[in-house]
Amino acid sequence: LTAQDMLAYSMATVQLASSANFLELAFFANPGDGDEYLPVPSGSEPSAVSSLVKNINQQAKQFKLEKKFEHLGSNGWGLGKEMMANGQGGLLANPHFPHEGNLRFWQSHLTVPGAMNVMGGSLQGMPGVINIGFNEHVAWTHTFSTARHFLIYQLALNENDRMSYGVEGEQHTITSKMVTVEVAVGPNTTIELTKPFYYSHHGLMLETPAERGLGWNDTQAFTIKDANEFNMDVVAQWSALNQAVSLDDMKASFAQFDGVSFNNTMATDKTGTVFYVDDSTVLKLDDTANLAIRLQPELVALRKSTGFDLVPGNMKLFESQGKVPFSEAPQLTRTDYVQNSNDSYWVTNLKQPLLGFAAQYGDVHKPLSLRTRMGLKLLQEGGGEDGKFTLDELEQALIGNRIYLGELVFTDLASQCIAQGNTPVQVSAGIDVDISPACDIVANWNGAMNLDTEGAALIREFAHLFNPSAHLYNNFDVTDPANTPHTLRQDKVALKALAHAMLNVQANGVPLTSTLAELQFVEKSLAGGHASGEQLPWAGPMHVEGGFNVFRYDRSNLTRSTLIPYADYQTLPDAVTGQPLASNLSAQGYPVNYGSSWMFVMNFTEDGPVAKGLLTMSQSSDSRSEHFDDQSRYYSQTAKLRPLYYKEADIEQNLIDEIDISMTKQ
Incomplete structure (x- = not known):
């Protein structure tokens, strides 16, 4: 190397x-x-x-x-003194990243006496810095930005x-x-x-x-x-974040460096002040060019069809003027909360929407994803009766595995299903389905996607066929983005999706009442890419279900980002179209190789930071190591995070082994 x-x-x-x-x-x-x-x-x-x-x-x-890169995502909360029960800062970090390859997180605690004492997770191969973590003064996390770079x-x-x-x-x-x-x-x-x-x-x-x-x-x-072609600030940026002793220090690092090239940042400090910034690297254009990119119909249509901005190259109007400086990036400082779940900056806080920034930072005044709405609902409910979070309540918000889709439509969907009775629903020409067996599953859903959730496959396949623009009334309200659009349409279009989902489940040999424990799993790949043969039951929803703590399977080159072979699972076909199911349901069930990775919750206290966390894919990628699957087994068997030992006394009490390494200058 x-x-x-x-x-x-x-x-x-x-x-x-x-x-x-x-x-x-x-x-x-x-x-x-x-x-x-x-x-x-x-x-x-x-x-x-x-x-x-x-x-x-x-x-x-x-x-x-x-x-x-469209699947990369995360959730992040910075919680201020108004939202934490002890009146100090708190943080929820939930990056959704690959469990394989060079984008895999690993955990460490780095101490340089008198200069740095930081704990967290880093992308594999990132030299000498913590990407998402905390020290005794500040804590921070990142989510994938909607900005176009x-x-x-x-x-x-x-x-x-x-x-x-x-x-x-x-x-x-x-x-x-x-x-x-x-x-x-x-x-x-x-x-x-x-x-x-x-x-x-x-x-x-x-x-x-x-x-x-x-x-x-x-x-x-x-x-x-x-904008990132010659960006070499990555190590310097996170080194500055690792050593920050205040939010002002963090802000100064964003003003100086462009290392956080594609992320939002949510941060909190021990005083209970929180900060959000989308300081991902964005090309600076003049106001007229920004307006054209945001509103000009041809440019908007091109962006919708390609997924990126395509502009005329024979006009000086669109010539880059460098990079957008920190002072012009979307940002917010508060004492209640800042949050992001991969929608744009404008709903960082419902009480103070952000507007007026460069078009390339993302769209505003558009419906939010069900996952963002789930996160906002969890925040609005608070941790308990007092509306504030303890560390344990933050943990439950993260791994409670609620899904917003169910809370949004399942009551109405069950009512429509029961009213339909035994009358078949036409899925397509010549295909009619009696959906009555699905009614009890929807009506008796247990409120989450945990291991004991019955009918998990039916719920999941319905979620992948659910289309908010077609199945909900068109009542999006820009002044109430967390709760709109809402209400299932009465035209029975959603029943057609339910019938299609039921057909997909049954045609692929999955019992309708199967639990998630019987379906979703992690199976480690051994050297040579061979499956271990042991499938660990795995709790957690998917993004399309409006889940917060989400998992899925991805075989794309970017997600795997490695030439090392891994076991693969053939996706079963859609019973109507014959195309591979978007859910990646396989003959073995729902495999997982992506999603919540290095996740933790923390709270500053008078005695320093206290935290719980988990590295879901485990620390080692060496199948001979005892740490190859220990944390994976822990998650599979235990619906909670583990303590993160930050204080020297706690480390000494839980010390497993110690190795001294010395280096000699050549």
């Missing part, structure tokens, strides 16, 4: 929500009309090169243009020249850079391949193969401007 490797990893991490999603498009980009994007050997290894080229060509034909420009090429373009009379040349990579082609055998990458004055040139929408031809080409 070299210093260059560490730098490359850090830069790749900060580009997760930007350039990392367009590397294939940069690979394919070339001014020709054929397969000129293919690499060529530096030497003469024709047979190996031929095999590689054939493989690359095959992958190019299967390439799909998609947002690879790049722009795609459609360049207007000069006539008869695919390597030059104009921007309102100013001429620019597309340049190239040759890159050579050592590629493994067999055991202990490598070859060197070389290819050019192309650059506009904005950044990398992009192109999709097979005319999939972003083609490089005689008149146009596409390029990306990434």
Whole structure:
């Protein structure tokens, strides 16, 4: 492992929500009309090169243009003195991240006498810093921001020249850079391949193969401007957060560094003041350009169809003016709460909506996700009768596994189901379903997605077919976003979704009354990618159910982010469409490899910070280690978090082993 490797990893991490999603498009980009994007050997290894080229060509034909980062998410609360029973600050940290690969969290407690005493979790491979954690003064967590950290420009090429373009009379040349990579082609055998990458004055040139929408031809080409392209602040930023002794220190770190490249931050201090900021790195544009991106119909339509901002490259209007400074980022300081569950900044606190920030920070005045609404409901209810949280009540809010969808519609859905009786519901032409067996399950739902929840598969499959815009009345109220839209429509469209869900469950051989313990599981992969053979029952809902503590299965390259093999589970088909079920139901049940990862709750006290937490995937990825599955087993068997020992006395009392390491300068 070299210093260059560490730098490359850090830069790749900060580009997760930007350039990392367009590397294939940069690979394919070339001014020709054929397969000129293919690499060529530096030497003469024709047979190996031929095999590689054939493989690359095959992958190019299967390439799909998609947002690879859309599933990353989290919940975070900063709780102030008005919300904590002891009148000091509290925090709930619930990052939803992969349980596999280099985006896997691990836990540590770092102490530098006189300088730093910080506990928390970090992404695997992140050098020497805690990403989400607390010290004796402040605590913080992050969630994935809705902000867009790049722009795609459609360049207007000069006539008869695919390597030059104009921007309102100013001429620019597309340049190239040759890159050579050592590629493994067999055991202990490598070859060197070389290819050019192309650059506009904005950044990398992009192109999709097979005319999939972003083609490089005689008149146009596409390029990306990434706010995080040269962002090397990641270690410095979190080092400053780790050593902060106040919220003012934290704010100063955001003003100085851009390391928190794609995250919101929720923080609290020991005095009970809380702070929110979306200081993820965003390109600065002038007000007219911002207005156009937010409201211009063609640009809005392009964003909806592609998932990112695509703007004219022949206008100076959209030229970047650097990065949005900290002073202009969405932020809020209060003494009750700040929260985020991956909706935009505007509902950080229901009492003080945030508006008027750059369009690229995300949409405002739009319906919230069911997960955000669940979190806001938990906050509004408080921990108990006094409306304030103790540490135990924060823990219950996190792992109680309530689902907002059930609380929102199941009473009305059960009533409609019972009224339907034995009269079949038509799911599609020629497919009619008697839904009466589903009525009792919906009516008697136990209020959560815990191990003992009966009918878990029916509830889950219904959630994946539920469509708020079609199944709820159109009564979204921008002044009451936490509670609207609400009320199930009376046109029985929701019964059709319930019938479809029932059909999916039964057609795939799952008993309707199956509990979540019988269905959802974690199974560790051993060396070589072999499944361990032991499936740990796993509690917890999914995002689409309006769950808060959420889990799911994901086989995407970004989520797994590793070449190390892992066991896979074939998804069963939808009984109507024949397509793989969105829930990832397999013949074994619902596997889990993503979701709540490094989660904890904490409260400052007169005697220092007190915390409980869990690393759900366990600390070690080595199947020979006793810590390979210990915390996973704990979660599977125990519906609670474990103590986090921060004080020296507690550490000494619970010490398992101690190793002294010394280093000698060479």
